[in-house]
Each structure stands twice: as C-alpha cells, then as structure tokens.
Amino acid sequence: MDIGKIYSGFKFIEEKNIEELNSVGMIFKHEKSGARLFFLKNDDNNKVFAISFRTPPENSKGIPHILEHSVLCGSRKFPVKEPFVELVKGSLNTFLNAFTFPDKTMYPVASVNDKDFTNLMDVYLDAVFYPNIYKYPEIMMQEGWHYELDNKDDDITYKGVVYNEMKGAFSSPESILFRKISESLYPGTQYSVESGGDPDVIPQLTNDEFLAFHSKYYHPANSYIYLYGNMDIEEKLKFLDEKYLSEFNTISVDSSLREAVPFKSQKEIKMSYPISSSEKEQDKTFLSLNFAVGKATDAELYLAFDVLEYLLLETPSSPLKKALIDAGIGKDVFGSFEAGMLQPMFSIIVKNSNESEKEKFKNIVIETLKKLVNDGIDKKLIEASINIKEFKLREADYQGYPKGLIYGMKAMDSWLYDARPWIHLKYDENLKKVKTALKDNYFEKLIDKYILNNKHSSLIMLKPEKGLEEKKEETLKEHLKKFKDSLKEEELSKIILDAEHLKERQKSEDKKEDLEKIPLLSISDIDKDAKKLRLIENEKDNVKTLFHPVFTNGIVYLNLYFDSSAVKKEYIPYISLLGTVLGKISTENYDYEELSKEINIYTGGINFIPQSYSENKNTDVFYPKFIVRSKVLTGNIEKLVGLISEVINHTKFDEYKRIKEIIQETKSRIEMAMFQMGHVVVANHAMSYFSSISKYDDLLSGLGFYKFICSIEKNFENNKEDISNNLKNTASLIFNVNNLITGVTCDNKDYNKFKNNIGIIYDQLDKDKLENEVYEFKFNPENEGLMTSGKVQYVAKAYNFMKLGYSYNGSLQVLKSIANYDYLWNEVRVQGGAYGSFAAFLRNGNMFFTSYRDPNLDKTIEVYDKAGEFFKNFKADNRQMTKYIIGTISDLDYPLTPSSEGQRVFDNYIRHISYEDMQKEREEVLNTKVKDIEKFSELISDVMKQNNLCVLGNEQKIKENKSIFNNVFNLFE
Missing domain, CATH: 3.30.830.10 (Metalloenzyme, LuxS/M16 peptidase-like)
Structure with missing residues (x-):
C-alpha cells in the first residue's frame, strides 16, 4: 500500500x-x-x-x-x-x-x-x-x-x-x-x-x-x-x-x-466510608499520598514510572514499602500508577491504619525518598525491577485477554491525546533510556522532580464510619417518600405506567425475523475435532516429566506439581500460607530482599500455588497439589532451578516479624478481593457444604482460609512459634521427590537445557516415603448470610447433581450457555437489575447459580428455584440451537498462550481427562437437541430443592431475610 x-x-x-x-x-x-x-x-x-x-x-x-x-x-x-x-x-x-x-x-x-x-x-x-x-x-x-x-x-x-x-x-x-x-x-x-x-x-x-x-x-x-x-x-x-x-x-x-491547573500546595482531604455496625473502627483507615505525573504522551516517563512504582512499592525488597511497614503505620502498603489518562497519577497507599498516623505516614514517605535520592537506589533492585517489567512486555501473555486488545488499549493511551498510536508499543528505545538507571541516578531524578518537588499532589485520609450506610439509606428513603408525596395523581400513574411498559418490553419476545438479522455461522464453520495438544511423558531421576513441546520464543515454563495430601486435615490452611510466604522470607543463603532481587533479575517470576484437581467425572476423588510455577529465558534455566531449590529446601520459617507482615498483607488483600469477587466467594462456599474438593478449597483459599488468617493474625505474638513450626512441618510433607510430577513447556530445542539442570532440584529434595491422608469432611447445608456494609448482594445456590443420580454430559455446557445468556440474564439482570448472574456445571457434578452486584436477595433465589420449570418448557428452533452450540464451542476453543496450553495439558493429565474425553464432550455439544435441554430440567429442579444457599451482602438486607439462613454473621471484624 x-x-x-x-x-x-x-x-x-x-x-x-x-x-x-x-x-x-x-x-x-x-x-x-x-x-x-x-x-x-x-x-x-x-x-x-x-x-x-x-x-x-x-x-x-x-x-x-x-x-x-x-x-x-x-x-x-x-x-x-x-x-x-x-x-x-x-x-x-x-x-x-x-x-x-x-x-x-x-x-x-x-x-x-x-x-x-x-x-x-x-x-x-x-x-x-x-x-x-x-x-x-x-x-x-x-x-x-x-x-x-x-x-x-x-x-x-x-x-x-x-x-x-x-x-x-x-x-x-x-x-x-x-x-x-x-x-x-x-x-x-x-x-x-x-x-x-x-x-x-x-x-x-x-x-x-x-x-x-x-x-x-x-x-x-x-x-x-x-x-x-x-x-x-x-x-x-x-x-x-x-x-x-x-x-x-x-x-x-x-x-x-481539560488539564488540571498545577497546584501551588498539596491538598488535604478527609472523608469517611461505611462499615457494618459490629465492625471495629480501629486499624481501618486508608492513608494515601498522590501525585500528578507528567503526560501520558511522554512515552519514556510512562514506562519509567511503571518501573518506579514496582521498584518502590510492589516487591519484598521495595524500600518505600519496607519503611512504611517497619514503622508500623498500617498492615498493608501498595502503590498505583494509573497511566491511562491525560495526566497520569501515582499513589502511595497504606491500608489498615489509623487517623493518628497521618503525619508520620507523610514524614516517612518524604524521609525515605529523600534518602534514596541522596544515597542512591540499590542498582540490583533497579535491575530486578526493569527485568521483570521487560520480561512481561516481551512475553505478552495477558491471561484472559487477547494480546491484540491489550496493544489496542496501550495505543489509546497516546492516540486519544493526539499523539501517534504506537509510541507505547515501540518501547525498546525508551527501555534503553530507562536502563541508564543501572549506571546513573535516573530514578533518583524522577523521584526528586515528580514526587519530592511536586506540589500537584494530595493527601487523603479515608476513615471508617459505623452507621454511614444506614444514614444514607434513611436519607434516600426520606427523599423518595417526599418525592412520592409531592406527586399529583396523574404523575404517580405515569411512573407506574412507565415501569409497566419497561416490564412488558423486558418480557416480550423478539420477532423471529429480527433475530434472524443477527449474523450467524453454521455448524459447518466449526471444526468437528477437539484440538490435540502434544504431551510427551518422560522420566528423569525417577521423577515423571510431562513435556509440552511448543514455540515459546525462548522462554521455558516450568511447573513442579507436588502432591500435598500428606498434610493432615487440620493443617490444610497452612498449605496456602506456605504458598504465600515462600519467596518472600529469607533462606539460608539470601535475606528476603536479596532473594526477591535475584528472582526478578534472572527469571520471569516464581510463584507458589496450592491447587486441587477433581478426578474426571468423579464426585469424591480429588488430587491436592502444591505447584511451583515459574518461567525463565532459556539461558537462565540453571539460575532458575538453583533459586527454586534454595526456596523450597532452605527457607527460614523463624523470621517472625516478616511472617507477621505477610499475614497482615494477605488478610488485607483477601478483603479487597471479597467485593470484587463476591459471586465466586459465595458460589465456592455454598459448594463446601456438600463437596469434598470444595471443602478443601474453602480451607485453602476461601472463607475458611480467611477465618484462619484472621485468627492467626489476631493471636500471632502468642502463637508465632507454633505458626513457624507448622509452616516448616507442612513444607517437609510437601517438598519430597516421591510427591513430584514435573511439567515443562518449551521448544524442542530447549528441552535438553531443562533436562540437564533439573537435577539440581531433585537432588536436594527429601526421599523419605510419606503416608498420604484420606480427607473426610462432615457436611451440612450451613446456609450462611455473610453481612457487610455493602449496598448489593451476591447470591448463590449449589449442589452436586451426581449425588442425585445424574451424570456429566457435554450438553450441560450448552445448558450453561442458555442459563447464562437467556434465563439468568433476563430474570436476574434485565428484570432484576443485577449486574450479572452465572451458572456452572462441572465435570465432578458440582453446579451452582450465582449473582453479581445484585439489588435483590429473596427474588433472586426465587428465580433460581423456578429455573427447572423454565427448562422443562424450553423451546428453540434449529437456528437458535445452532447459536447456543456455536457460543458453547467458542468457550471450548478459546485460544491459549503457550504457557496456558501447557497448563491445560498438565491439568488434564492429573485429572485423567483424555483426548477421547475432550472429543466426546465436543460431539455431545455439537449434537445437543432441544429435548436434551428439556431433560435437564429435573436435574436443575432437584439441585435447587437441596437448598444449599450462601449470600454475601448488605447487613440490613440479610437481617430482613434472616429466616432463610441457618447462620448470619458479619464477614469483617
């Protein structure tokens, strides 16, 4: 062209x-x-x-x-x-x-x-x-x-x-x-x-x-x-x-x-946020120092501040985070660099603090940054921070998002502001400029100019206040009552009529000819065969190795799957705590700050993730694993395995102060996630009432784990030796060569480099034979209402359909599509006003309905309970069924990155899901008929009759519906 x-x-x-x-x-x-x-x-x-x-x-x-x-x-x-x-x-x-x-x-x-x-x-x-x-x-x-x-x-x-x-x-x-x-x-x-x-x-x-x-x-x-x-x-x-x-x-x-006029002096703002009536106000204040930083069209500054925020606040060796934590100002410290706006903003935030700490917070930030400017930032920390950011830029693995979409968003960060759309995409030249920080005082100058000498800033204190939400609700009710009282008869009638017209439109069916205007592929456009992902089984030093050969652009993705079922039932939450502390506390050869730098300089990250895998089409069997998930450029594979071996074999679990800091941060981050992921929290917790794997997961990462974290944080000083010993004992029961399967994803040509170095890990692992636990849990429908000061609900009902005599079939995934985008969408979102509602039908028989940011509670439960009736009377012509089938295949065929492809292969291996199983599921999806969907009506009705219910939501709303719960309590202390 x-x-x-x-x-x-x-x-x-x-x-x-x-x-x-x-x-x-x-x-x-x-x-x-x-x-x-x-x-x-x-x-x-x-x-x-x-x-x-x-x-x-x-x-x-x-x-x-x-x-x-x-x-x-x-x-x-x-x-x-x-x-x-x-x-x-x-x-x-x-x-x-x-x-x-x-x-x-x-x-x-x-x-x-x-x-x-x-x-x-x-x-x-x-x-x-x-x-x-x-x-x-x-x-x-x-x-x-x-x-x-x-x-x-x-x-x-x-x-x-x-x-x-x-x-x-x-x-x-x-x-x-x-x-x-x-x-x-x-x-x-x-x-x-x-x-x-x-x-x-x-x-x-x-x-x-x-x-x-x-x-x-x-x-x-x-x-x-x-x-x-x-x-x-x-x-x-x-x-x-x-x-x-x-x-x-x-x-x-x-x-x-419009650009904001630069400030002549820092602004101070004090405001409140609501907490529930039984929550403590102590240790619940947020303190935040914020700065306007240049323009989004300054591509070098855009990249440099992204690195600087990570360097100062996101790693275990981040000096500003460490100074604030050491001072005991709050229990969690994090930063934010928001670049997707004309004038980007940088924030330093302390969570779980108190109003009395405001001046101390400000002073420590200023003193710490001045010291960094005067004495210089550790070059190794700079190298580590640049490396981890560069690794992510080059890997371009954005879980759940096509990389082309992420590039489009980055393009808008300059294009919208009348600059070329590629200035943030062509990052090499700016990366070279940022890397001069390894030799000179590049970042020190940025701190001096954009933070220490930047008057365009604000100091915010966000305090908890009991009863604030109730006051607002009361004010709103009073306002609406006055408004209603002020209306004339005809105005009142119009509001009722308008609401009726809306309901009529919501309940009305689209004309067949209009539906047919939406373009639709045909079944012939779909590949009839499931995608085959290669898996080569090898053995090295008596350890099974699963190799997924694929082009990875010079990156090796290494997953170590340790069986964690030797850990006794009462210590399951310690598996998750172990995953949280590893890599963030000192080892025999590195203090935790040095360890963090080494990991970020030489690798793309090492993560420690406890996870469970359900056996294919089996209700009760599951495989608890502790995964060490890592990635590295091929040339650094030896360094990677050395670092993994150091962490899993030589971590010092008696570093009490550091462990306490991690526990406090973990509690804080879980609480932050609760509001964002409320629909997942309630769905998973509802499944823990009847499912072994869900009960295990609840103790590992759900509400059970949150209660555990709250308890050990509160009593840490009295129990710190026990916590340390429990972590050490848990690690000894996991990191054993007899427990291990290794999964590696890389190019064929790089496999030997992995094979020649992996022995460094194997040689140092325990070789003792371990006895695995058989986890037995007691179940009952606890039907809990988890009260918060939030303004909306997350409502879930769940049960296992295999326990009721039904079996898994691929057509259930088509049922899920219809439930999500027809029944639940119309009833819970369109007519109910919730932001979303979702269904799931899993291979182990577990199923749930859950809602997201839902103004209702009892009405949503009623919708769930009537779902069976809807599917009993389900009608669809060939075109509609084709549509549902194509949408379902779209989910099955979501394109995977090399890393996630490897994980899919290894997951299927552990769960004993064969290619034949995948192909059978695909054929069942492709051959789904209306009568198959109608047959599932009994399954749904029977599941809903089990009445396993969990709701997270507004304190007042839950109290109003107290009769439907066996137990209601405040989620946060």
Whole structure:
C-alpha cells in the first residue's frame, strides 16, 4: 500500500515498523467522515477490532457508562433487544465486551474466524452509530435507572443495571479511595467526576441529556478505529466505508480534554466510608499520598514510572514499602500508577491504619525518598525491577485477554491525546533510556522532580464510619417518600405506567425475523475435532516429566506439581500460607530482599500455588497439589532451578516479624478481593457444604482460609512459634521427590537445557516415603448470610447433581450457555437489575447459580428455584440451537498462550481427562437437541430443592431475610 493513496475512502497517512511486536503499524484517515484508523498488521490469527470514542463526562450521572450498556440494546439493522447477548450466544468470539474509562468509551471484539470477525464488526458498528435508544426510552430506564413502583400504595425505589453495578463498586473502600484520588488531583476536569456514575447522582440523569451525549460524541469524526492481526486490510477498509462511514460527513466535535491547573500546595482531604455496625473502627483507615505525573504522551516517563512504582512499592525488597511497614503505620502498603489518562497519577497507599498516623505516614514517605535520592537506589533492585517489567512486555501473555486488545488499549493511551498510536508499543528505545538507571541516578531524578518537588499532589485520609450506610439509606428513603408525596395523581400513574411498559418490553419476545438479522455461522464453520495438544511423558531421576513441546520464543515454563495430601486435615490452611510466604522470607543463603532481587533479575517470576484437581467425572476423588510455577529465558534455566531449590529446601520459617507482615498483607488483600469477587466467594462456599474438593478449597483459599488468617493474625505474638513450626512441618510433607510430577513447556530445542539442570532440584529434595491422608469432611447445608456494609448482594445456590443420580454430559455446557445468556440474564439482570448472574456445571457434578452486584436477595433465589420449570418448557428452533452450540464451542476453543496450553495439558493429565474425553464432550455439544435441554430440567429442579444457599451482602438486607439462613454473621471484624 502506498502512503498518500486513498483506499476505499481511507487515506493512508503513515507507517511504522514495530519490531517489538513483530508488527507494522499503519495510520489511516477516512476523508468523508473524519474517522481515524490504526491497523496493527502481523500474523496473529486472533484478530481484534475496536471502535472507541473520546467521551469526557461533565458530571457523575454516569452517561458514558449507561450509554456503553445501552447502545448494545438494539440498533437499526439489528433491532432485537439484546444483540450483544445474541452474539455471545452464537459467535466464535474470543473477546466481546465494552469498557467505560474516565475519558473514553471502547467497544472491542476479537475472533479467529474471519467471517465471524466481520459479523462482530457489523453488529458493533451499527450499535454505536444507530442505536435504538432514540426509539425506546425504556433502554435507558433498564440500563441506567428508573423509578420502580408497582402500585400507588408501594414505596418508590430506584432500579437499573448501572445504578446497581455502581452501588456495588462504591461498596468497596478501595473504589471510594481511587475515585477520591482522581477527584482531588484534577478538579474542574473530566477526571474529577465519575464516568461510571455515582449512585447518589445517577437518578438525576434525564433521557434528553442521555441522548444529547450520544448525538454529540458518537460520530465517526470523534472515533478511533483499531484493527489488529492477520487480515485483508483493503477488504476491511472497503467494508467500513461502504457499510457505515460513507453515510457520514465530517463535523467538528468538541471532545477536548481539560488539564488540571498545577497546584501551588498539596491538598488535604478527609472523608469517611461505611462499615457494618459490629465492625471495629480501629486499624481501618486508608492513608494515601498522590501525585500528578507528567503526560501520558511522554512515552519514556510512562514506562519509567511503571518501573518506579514496582521498584518502590510492589516487591519484598521495595524500600518505600519496607519503611512504611517497619514503622508500623498500617498492615498493608501498595502503590498505583494509573497511566491511562491525560495526566497520569501515582499513589502511595497504606491500608489498615489509623487517623493518628497521618503525619508520620507523610514524614516517612518524604524521609525515605529523600534518602534514596541522596544515597542512591540499590542498582540490583533497579535491575530486578526493569527485568521483570521487560520480561512481561516481551512475553505478552495477558491471561484472559487477547494480546491484540491489550496493544489496542496501550495505543489509546497516546492516540486519544493526539499523539501517534504506537509510541507505547515501540518501547525498546525508551527501555534503553530507562536502563541508564543501572549506571546513573535516573530514578533518583524522577523521584526528586515528580514526587519530592511536586506540589500537584494530595493527601487523603479515608476513615471508617459505623452507621454511614444506614444514614444514607434513611436519607434516600426520606427523599423518595417526599418525592412520592409531592406527586399529583396523574404523575404517580405515569411512573407506574412507565415501569409497566419497561416490564412488558423486558418480557416480550423478539420477532423471529429480527433475530434472524443477527449474523450467524453454521455448524459447518466449526471444526468437528477437539484440538490435540502434544504431551510427551518422560522420566528423569525417577521423577515423571510431562513435556509440552511448543514455540515459546525462548522462554521455558516450568511447573513442579507436588502432591500435598500428606498434610493432615487440620493443617490444610497452612498449605496456602506456605504458598504465600515462600519467596518472600529469607533462606539460608539470601535475606528476603536479596532473594526477591535475584528472582526478578534472572527469571520471569516464581510463584507458589496450592491447587486441587477433581478426578474426571468423579464426585469424591480429588488430587491436592502444591505447584511451583515459574518461567525463565532459556539461558537462565540453571539460575532458575538453583533459586527454586534454595526456596523450597532452605527457607527460614523463624523470621517472625516478616511472617507477621505477610499475614497482615494477605488478610488485607483477601478483603479487597471479597467485593470484587463476591459471586465466586459465595458460589465456592455454598459448594463446601456438600463437596469434598470444595471443602478443601474453602480451607485453602476461601472463607475458611480467611477465618484462619484472621485468627492467626489476631493471636500471632502468642502463637508465632507454633505458626513457624507448622509452616516448616507442612513444607517437609510437601517438598519430597516421591510427591513430584514435573511439567515443562518449551521448544524442542530447549528441552535438553531443562533436562540437564533439573537435577539440581531433585537432588536436594527429601526421599523419605510419606503416608498420604484420606480427607473426610462432615457436611451440612450451613446456609450462611455473610453481612457487610455493602449496598448489593451476591447470591448463590449449589449442589452436586451426581449425588442425585445424574451424570456429566457435554450438553450441560450448552445448558450453561442458555442459563447464562437467556434465563439468568433476563430474570436476574434485565428484570432484576443485577449486574450479572452465572451458572456452572462441572465435570465432578458440582453446579451452582450465582449473582453479581445484585439489588435483590429473596427474588433472586426465587428465580433460581423456578429455573427447572423454565427448562422443562424450553423451546428453540434449529437456528437458535445452532447459536447456543456455536457460543458453547467458542468457550471450548478459546485460544491459549503457550504457557496456558501447557497448563491445560498438565491439568488434564492429573485429572485423567483424555483426548477421547475432550472429543466426546465436543460431539455431545455439537449434537445437543432441544429435548436434551428439556431433560435437564429435573436435574436443575432437584439441585435447587437441596437448598444449599450462601449470600454475601448488605447487613440490613440479610437481617430482613434472616429466616432463610441457618447462620448470619458479619464477614469483617
């Protein structure tokens, strides 16, 4: 293609070779509409398309976020209520979602199938440019907010998917803090308001404002179109021009982003967050120092500060983190460098502190950083931090996300701000500049300029307050009561009528002819055979070795699978604690700071992960493993195995102060995850009422482990010798050569380097014969309500269908697709107002329904209980069944990285899942009929009748429904 030439209305403007990604970047401009386009050309078959818009919010009503949801609720060419869901049901997509950022809204899709990829582009483009929001005000009511009122005697309430999603987001103190950080640093700009929407403000949004925002910003002239992968670009440009962009003339869209005026002095802010009535207020305060750092378009600074944040705050040898922990100011310290905004922000955060520590916190930060500037930062720490970041850049393994999508997001971090889209993708030159820190005072200068001498900063104190949530709820009830009392009869009738119209739309079925407008692949487009992943079984020094040969770009992925079933039942939580402390405390030859540096200099990381594996199609048998998971460039394999051997054989478990710090941090991180992963917490805990593997997992990483961590933290000083001895004993029962299977993923040519060095580990392991435990657990439906100050619920019901006489079949995965994107989506999300609801049917017979950021509790349980009836009456024509089958295959065929491919092979080996099993499951999916789905209705009904229930949610809501629980308690102390 020639620069300056027009291709289907697109002028080819510039080209850049991006060696780091083995890609060529190409910039185009659509002459008629003004649309910008960036194509990242390479040989990756997992193609990515995204269209983004610069959408600076003026307030916290959540318009960008509600629009992100709403434009995917039907459009000109695809007038069904939920084209997004129809695509999820019936596409081979490898990614399908949308994102609201503080200054942009992004609509990405990905697929390895070119026909499917074009279909996805078509639906998304029609959605953003021609949404049905102008026809149906009910869309904004459903996705944003509306008054809920069934009859004139009821109380008025607010309802809406985004409203409840953001109530859930604002339940987490960390979310409140980060919102406040942005607001404090950038007053008067788009970053001082909440683009996702503040639940207190969302109900101020009118439909006219909502439509005006779309009309203003969703024009091609304000768009950023991104294409990535192996494709015929001329064909894609022709499609974009003919189907969409040629219909628009370029206009001037004022979406400019405002910069905050630099501060003359640091701001101080004090505010509160809610805790439940029985929680302690002590040790619950957050302290945060925050700094505005340059511009996102400064690519060198962008990369350097990412390394600096890691160096200062994320490793066991990080000097700022260590200074704050040593001072006893708080129990957890972490940092944040948020670069995806015009003016990036850097934060130093202490969690589980107290108000009295504010000045001490500030002083220690300043003193520690001044000392680093004056005395210099340890060069080995600098080398370690740069190396680990460079390893991640070059590996490009983003678990769960196509790498092309991550590159697209990085491109937006400069492109949105009127710089070239590749400046963060071409990182080699900037990496070289950052590496000068190994010889000079590069990072010391950054600290001096951007932190110590930066007045554009804020100090935030976020305090816990009992009763705050109850006060807010009371104020809201009072406000809504006054509002209702002020309404005239006809106004009241209109609210009831509007709510009725919304319910009618939600319950109405799409016309068959409209559904058929959604593009759909045929079964013939699907590979009938499951993908074969190679596995070669070898033996070295009497240890079984599983080798997955695949191109890894010079990286060796090494997994050591130790059987952990010699550990007695009462010490199961110590297996998880062992995984947490290893690599973070000293060994015989390294103190923990030096150990951390060595690992980061010579490897891509060493992680210690306890995990259980259920036997294929077996309810009760499972295999507890302790995995040492690592990665390294081939040339450093000898160093890697030496470091692993040092950690697993020579860790010193009597380093009490350090162990206590790790326990405190672990407790803090679990609490942070509870609000983000509440649906997983309750589902897993509900399964622990009846399932051996789930009970084991609960003690290993669930609520049982959290209770254990709380207990040993509280009583650490009295029990520290016991804790130390238990860790040491647990390690001795795990790290034994007789317990071990080794899994290695690398190129064929690199296998011998692994083989010649692995003996370093084997030689030092214990050789004694161990006696394995048979874990027996007592079960009963505990039906617990876990109370928090949160504003929403996470509701789960579960049981094991094999215990009821049913067997596993691949068609259950099709049932899961229908449950997720038909029944639960419509009942719990669309009509119930929750952010999400999910089903799972596992090979060991365990199944669950769970909800996410759910305003309801008893209503959601009622939906679960009626699921059997829905599937008993399930009806679908051939086209609909094809759609569900394709969507299910999409999940089965998700493209894997070399590392995750290896893990899949090893997991299947441990669980005794053969290729024949995978092929049988695939054939069962492909041959699923309506009658198969109808038959599962009894399975679901029988599971729900077992009434295994767990809910995490609002204290008041759980107390109101106390009768359905056997036990209710406050989750946090």
